[in-house]
Amino acid sequence: MTVRLTLLCAAARTEHAVRFADGALDERALHRVRAVAGTLPRAATRCTAPSRRCTETARTLGWESATPQPALRDLDMGSWYGRTLDEVAATDATGLASWLADPQAVPHGGESVTQLCDRVAAWLDALRSDAGRVLAVVEQAVARAAVVHALGAPHQAFWRIDVPPLSTVELSGRGGRWNLRMAELPVGPRPPR
Numbered sequence: 234m235t236v237r238l239t240l241l242c243a244a245a246r247t248e249h250a251v252r253f254a255d256g257a258l259d260e261r262a263l264h265r266v267r268a269v270a271g272t273l274p275r276a277a278t279r280c281t282a283p284s285r286r287c288t289e290t291a292r293t294l295g296w297e298s299a300t301p302q303p304a305l306r307d308l309d310m311g312s313w314y315g316r317t318l319d320e321v322a323a324t325d326a327t328g329l330a331s332w333l334a335d336p337q338a339v340p341h342g343g344e345s346v347t348q349l350c351d352r353v354a355a356w357l358d359a360l361r362s363d364a365g366r367v368l369a370v371v372e373q374a375v376a377r378a379a380v381v382h383a384l385g386a387p388h389q390a391f392w393r394i395d396v397p398p399l400s401t402v403e404l405s406g407r408g409g410r411w412n413l414r415m416a417e418l419p420v421g422p423r424p425p426r
Contacts, residue, residue, distance in 0.1 A: 234362050234363050234365070234407065235362075235405050235406065235407050236360050236361075236362065236364045236365070236367060236404075236405065236406060236407055237274075237365065237366045237367070237403070237404075237405050238357070238360070238366075238367045238368075238369065238403070238404045238405070239273065239274060239276070239366075239367070239368050239369070239401050239402070239403050240369050240371050240375070240376045240379055240401060240402040240403075240404070241269075241273065241290070241368065241369070241370050241371070241399065241400075241401050242370075242371060242372070242373050242376050242396050242397065242398050242399060242400050242401070242402075243282070243284070243286045243287040243289075243290040243370050243371065243372060243373075243398065243399075244258050244262040244263070244265055244266045244286065244289075244290045244293075244398050244399055245258075245262060245286070245398035246258060246259050246262055246286075247259055247261045247262055251317065251318065252315060252316060252317050253310040253313045253314055253315065253316055253317075253318075253321075254310075254314055254315045254316075255284045255285050255286055255307070256285060256286065257285060257289065258286060258289045258290070258293075262398075263289070263293050265398075265399055266290050266293040266294060266399065267293060269294075269399055270293070270294050270295065273294070273368060273401075274366060274368070275366070276365070276366040276367055276368040277365060277366065278300075278364055278365070278366070278367040278368070279291070279296045279298065279299040279300070279367075279368045279369070280299055280300045280301070280302045280305070280367070280368075280369045280370075281296070281299045281300070281301055281302065281305070281369060281370040281371075282301070282302065282305040282306055282307065282369075282370065282371050282372050282375060283301040283302070283303060283305075283306055284306065284307055284372060286372075287305075287370045287371065287372065288301065288370075290370045291370045294370070296368075296370075299370070302356065302369070304352055304353065304355065304356035305353070305356065305369060305371050305372070305375050306372070306375075307372035307374055307375065308343070308344055308346070308349045308372070308374040309343035309344035310341055310343045310344075311339070311341035311342035311343025311344075312341050312342050312343075313325075313341040313343070314341075314343070325340065325341075327340075328340030328341065332346075333392060336350070336387075336388035336389055336391060337388075346378075346388055346391050346392075347388050349374060349375070349378050350378040350381050350382060350388050350391065352378075353375055353378035353379050353382060354378070354382040357379060357382055357383075357404070357411065358409045362407045362408065373396050373397075373398070374391075376394075376396040376400075376402045377391050377394045377396055378391065379402060379404060380394050380396075380402060380413060381394070382411065383404050383406070383411035383412065383413045384413060401416060403415075403416050
């Protein structure tokens with residue numbers, strides 16, 4: 234049996250400065266979640282990363298029974314947690330450059346991109362072959378790591394993958410072999426011919 238996995242990137246707060254942090258979603262972000270609620274496929278299995286951002290996204294979608302999955306947690310940013318990219322660049326430019334260039338680097342003392350990719354790959358490959366359709370609300374870094382694994386790409390490719398908030402990544406597979414599926418946007422009824 235083939236697993237059909239849809240990863241939905243959590244909504245993002247609409248503040249201008251993006252931080253290496255978790256937090257509550259504002260009303261504008263929640264409105265965006267409500268707008269996509271009807272576009273997702275149905276699934277018996279729904280799960281979420283344990284962050285507040287992901288659990289609020291799932292709850293706003295109406296997924297009261299979504300199971301938190303620790304393996305889907307965001308990249309541990311260590312001493313950079315709570316800071317903006319600009320703040321890190323101003324105080325640790327060498328560390329930031331190293332982290333962006335080397336997937337094994339951990340200048341912040343948290344988790345490397347390689348460790349994240351390995352954790353997500355292990356979660357993907359542990360999905361039961363009879364799971365059917367699975368929906369998961371995840372962090373953007375987790376979606377990137379899933380794409381890296383599905384394509385068998387080197388971990389350096391992590392930074393070349395852009396997954397905006399509320400975008401989806403669709404994977405199908407079994408037995409550790411994954412395929413990336415590009416999805417069509419939902420459209421209204423077709424005009425008569």
